[in-house]
Amino acid sequence: MRPVTIALAVAGLLAATSAFAECPGNPNAVGLSRTVEIDTTGGPGFGFEQYRMHDFLMNKEVVLTFDDGPWPENTRAVLNALDEHCVKATFFIIGKHAIWHPDILKDVAARGHTIGTHTWSHANLRKMKPEKAKEEIEKGLSAVKVALGGNPAPFFRFPYLQDPNELVTYLGSRNIAIFSHDVDSFDFKHRKPEVMVKALMAKLEKKGKGIILMHDFQKVTAKAMPMLLNELAAKGYKVVHMVPKAPATTMPEYDQLAQAEVKGPVGSGRPTSSVVKTISAGPTQ
Numbered sequence: 001m002r003p004v005t006i007a008l009a010v011a012g013l014l015a016a017t018s019a020f021a022e023c024p025g026n027p028n029a030v031g032l033s034r035t036v037e038i039d040t041t042g043g044p045g046f047g048f049e050q051y052r053m054h055d056f057l058m059n060k061e062v063v064l065t066f067d068d069g070p071w072p073e074n075t076r077a078v079l080n081a082l083d084e085h086c087v088k089a090t091f092f093i094i095g096k097h098a099i100w101h102p103d104i105l106k107d108v109a110a111r112g113h114t115i116g117t118h119t120w121s122h123a124n125l126r127k128m129k130p131e132k133a134k135e136e137i138e139k140g141l142s143a144v145k146v147a148l149g150g151n152p153a154p155f156f157r158f159p160y161l162q163d164p165n166e167l168v169t170y171l172g173s174r175n176i177a178i179f180s181h182d183v184d185s186f187d188f189k190h191r192k193p194e195v196m197v198k199a200l201m202a203k204l205e206k207k208g209k210g211i212i213l214m215h216d217f218q219k220v221t222a223k224a225m226p227m228l229l230n231e232l233a234a235k236g237y238k239v240v241h242m243v244p245k246a247p248a249t250t251m252p253e254y255d256q257l258a259q260a261e262v263k264g265p266v267g268s269g270r271p272t273s274s275v276v277k278t279i280s281a282g283p284t285q
Helices: 003-021 074-084 095-100 102-110 130-148 165-173 193-207 219-234 252-260
Strands: 032-038 061-067 090-093 114-117 177-179 210-215 238-244
Touching (some): 090 095, 193 210
Parallel strands (some): 032 238, 061 090, 061 238
């Protein structure tokens, strides 16, 4: 390679690194180390808790993932904390919750995060007959598409991490990647944010890197996120953002089932904040 070409390549790399490192208004932000593209052909699995084939994280890199949203107040609190640190995450969405709270889901997408799926109703698929379990997967995927107004990422996480072999094979046939975790926050077991953060960081420090599982459905997680992100920054961790090579595809019959769950006319798809606006208010008490 010619010296000029090498210099230009290095300059480009430094510029890209600088762009990732900068976070206006927060010089102590965690920041993104890089964005990785996932080719989901054949349904690869990620997360060493269950799948040990693909290890793409370097030391001190983490992937932030959140299950069970979108949910009022909690999801946006998580989003605001992520914004403060200029980092992106992956959200594994429950189909029902997407239909109930499409505005919140659209906000997740608008802020640049990756949206995967987590079944229609968070059912334990191991306890269901295969055809019913496939409906849970497909209806959940279609519900997110209906609520979002576009196809989500072909990223899936099994509820309770229960992954029957026949469904792993099925997801592979649909070219949907499966995600477990490397570090489980067990946030649903904690009441105090500081206790949750301490426990999570202790696990992470032992492993040095990993895919972190949390729940934006949980209030404790919403409260803990500013503290957790500050701890990650203080310990020298960086966030990796996952994006798909291509979006997921849905099946028309399940799109129809999901659409039937929408109560009332769909309308223009405008967010509520643009349809209803407070123009005057009484005195606060």
